Amino acid sequence: MTTSVLIAGAGPVGLTAALMMARHGTPLRIIDVNEGPTTLSKALVVWRRTLQVLDPALPWQRVLEGHIRAERGLFFDSGKPIAELPFESGDHGMPAGVFIPQCDTEQLLTEALAEHGVQVERSTKLESFEPGDEGVVCSLSTGETLQTPWLIGCDGAHSTVRHTLDLAFPGETVDQRWLLADIIIDGDAPQGAAVMEGGPQGPVALFPISESRWRVIASAGERAPGQDYADPTVEDIQRVIDTRSAMNWTIREALWLGQFGVNERQIASYVHGRVLLAGDAAHVHSPAGGQGMNTGMQDAANLAWKVSLVERGAAARSLIDTYQAERHPIGAAVVKYTGRMLKAAMIENSIVRSLRGTAMHLALSVPALRRKVASALTEDVVCYRNSPLAGGGGTRRLCPGDALPDRVWGDGLVSDALRGAEALHISDADAGPAQLGLGGFPIRRVVDAALVAELGGQVLVRPDGVIAAMGEVHISQWVESLSSKAH
Ligand SMILES: Cc1cc2nc3c(=O)[nH]c(=O)nc-3n(C[C@H](O)[C@H](O)[C@H](O)COP(=O)(O)OP(=O)(O)OC[C@H]3O[C@@H](n4cnc5c(N)ncnc54)[C@H](O)[C@@H]3O)c2cc1C
Structure with a gap:
């Protein structure tokens, strides 16, 4: 039996789990079926709470370097500004978030992991496994069979770990197509802002990747079951900008054109004996609010120290159950409120949209409400006060289960x-x-x-x-x- 924990999947969640275990000196291996790291920009925002949990092993200044500080959200309807949501609130020294392409996030995590002497084993697939009381016997595509004390499934939405355990993935598929483009633009763009636009033809969201490189996400009507759709062309995306956005942009170059659908699902339990699941393997949801990768990376940071402590015999095995107790309700809440955000964004009726715009304008002009919405997005609100692991003591302002506040x-x-x-x-x-x-x-x-x-x-x-x-x-x-x- 090897003493190494096996992490299946070297996406942002698996890399976070590996880094957070390596920092405690826990022996581990991390494998990924892909030959090399992703080059795609995918998830674009690392929010403050994720920066906080990474910070002990990957200081936030390294994440921010060369990337964009997330300062505000701008809301438009039919090309007219309706509200602004500043993200910086409270007395945090960290940015509220960083706009950084997922490939750069993964590279930073990989580099930090290498500093602990751990390399991702690529072109290595977890084919199957047999869970047991004392360990998990895993078969890899390289022909190797190994027994690991803990198997951590961070293998994404189509998880081999979830399928092998035959876990239900209850929830729903949203019958809507979304277009996606990663483009270089000519034209003026707002600084440090994500832009959300509504209109009679459906919502468009714009996120900065660099000063002139932006992500466009736009609704594209209903998706008929079983039907294949072609990826959008540059002309399709330019038309979206011309007809649905307040931005006066011309596309100079398209780096990535694609489409996606939205599933809102979560498994019932993240802990199955010596097999744990995290990230997209355990929960998937709408990209509204950019919460998916963040929630998964926080799952990984939560489980990593617990597995490390139990593995070295310094804590009871029941500590692992607190991973489920702390993270499952957070995942459930994220699935629910990102679904609501998506539904609100999808409103096409002009009267309802106008009411939505007025309500948003009024709500975001109240500082306390603004702070509440911003801290939900930045995930500052994530706390484990009701966890069985929250110890005693505390004051009205600060309690066990809260994040250590910046001072x-x-x-x-x-x-x-x-x-x-x-x-x-x-x-x-x-x-x-x-x-x-x-x-x-x-x-x-x-x-x-x-x-x-x-x-x-x-x-x-x-x-x-x-x-x-x-x-x-x-x-x-x-x-x-x-x-x-x-x-
Ligand atoms: C277009 C788009 C935009 C998004 N925008 C945002 C955003 O702004 N903010 C946000 O938070 N989230 C966003 N997301 C979601 C985000 O990308 C995912 O939540 C995130 O990638 C999940 O990370 P993960 O590590 O759990 O899974 P993945 O990134 O899917 O990584 C899983 C890894 O496991 C590997 N793997 C799979 N099966 C096996 C196996 N059997 N053996 C070995 N390896 C295996 C895969 O090769 C892969 O590298 C977006 C997603 C998309 C597609």
């Missing part, structure tokens, strides 16, 4: 202290647990009484940047309960 600390933010570290104890005294679980990850201690007072008590921060427990007694109890059943 200025030294020359940067307090979250910087988690870089290169595995867990964090913000304390007013140089004492407290030294390890996360018996024989588990070392805890970095930040002794800063002013910071403790500002946060409302001592804080123990999990490897994924989430507050585990607050207050000296609760922190000790949390660490004890983590390891009590492990040995």
Whole structure:
């Protein structure tokens, strides 16, 4: 039996899982059926909450470098501006999001992983596997058979792992075609903005990839079951811009022309003994709001430290169940609200559209509502306060299960202290647990009484940047309960 965890799929989710395990020194292998990495721009936004969970192993400044800070959403109807949604809110030092093509995100993750000595094994398919109590026997297309303690299925929407386990993927298929284009434009474009446009001919969304390179997504009418449709031409996309957009653009070059359909589905359980699923293998939904890749990468960061801790015998196996408890409800909520966003965007009736425009204009002129909508998009709202893993302590403003808030600390933010570290104890005294679980990850201690007072008590921060427990007694109890059943 190999001691290496096997990650099937080196898309953004598998790479995140691998990086977050490699940072704890967990032996792992990551395989992908494809010969090389994707060159497509696919998912274009990495939102702030994803930047936060990646930050300990991939600082957000590296993600932002050479890419575009997401500053606002602009809404138009029939070519007329109706509302603006600024993304920067609160006291975060990180950008609300970064517009970065998926191929660049994957490259950054691959480079960070290589710094830990891990390479993706390409042209290697997970063909089949047999799950058992002590491990999973996997057959690879290279002819190799291996037994792994944990198989992590990050193998996308058509997941071999999901199919092999014969898991239902309940939900629905939206009967709508969408055109997609990645184009170089001539013409003026708004800075740092995603653009959403409605109109009688259906919605169009525009996302910046660089100053002159943009993604166009446009509805293209109903999709008849079983029918094949041709990809759009440059002329089709230019017509969409001319007739449905406020942008005065001419397409200079098209880099990618395609089409897609939308499925809204989620499996019932992400944990099946020693087989775990994450990302598109576990949930798929509308691209509205750019949540898909982000949700998957956060799944991966959530499971990675848990599997690592259990694998080294420092925590009870039941810790893995908290992956389901914490991430499944988040996935369910994302499937639901991205579906609603899509339905709202699809309204064609002019009276209903006009009402929608007025409601949006009024709502987004209220600062509190603006902040609420923006923090749903940036996923700042993701919290695990109701998780069985949320420890005791906390204040009305800050509780276990919340993300560690950004606070200025030294020359940067307090979250910087988690870089290169595995867990964090913000304390007013140089004492407290030294390890996360018996024989588990070392805890970095930040002794800063002013910071403790500002946060409302001592804080123990999990490897994924989430507050585990607050207050000296609760922190000790949390660490004890983590390891009590492990040995
Ligand atoms: C046009 C488009 C636009 C999008 N825009 C956004 C956006 O703006 N924001 C956002 O968050 N999301 C967006 N998404 C969704 C996003 O691309 C996906 O959610 C994301 O790629 C999912 O990542 P993943 O790693 O789970 O799966 P994938 O990216 O699909 O990766 C799965 C990997 O597994 C490999 N694999 C499959 N089967 C096997 C096997 N048996 N053995 C070994 N390897 C295997 C595949 O080769 C692949 O590399 C968009 C998607 C599309 C298509």
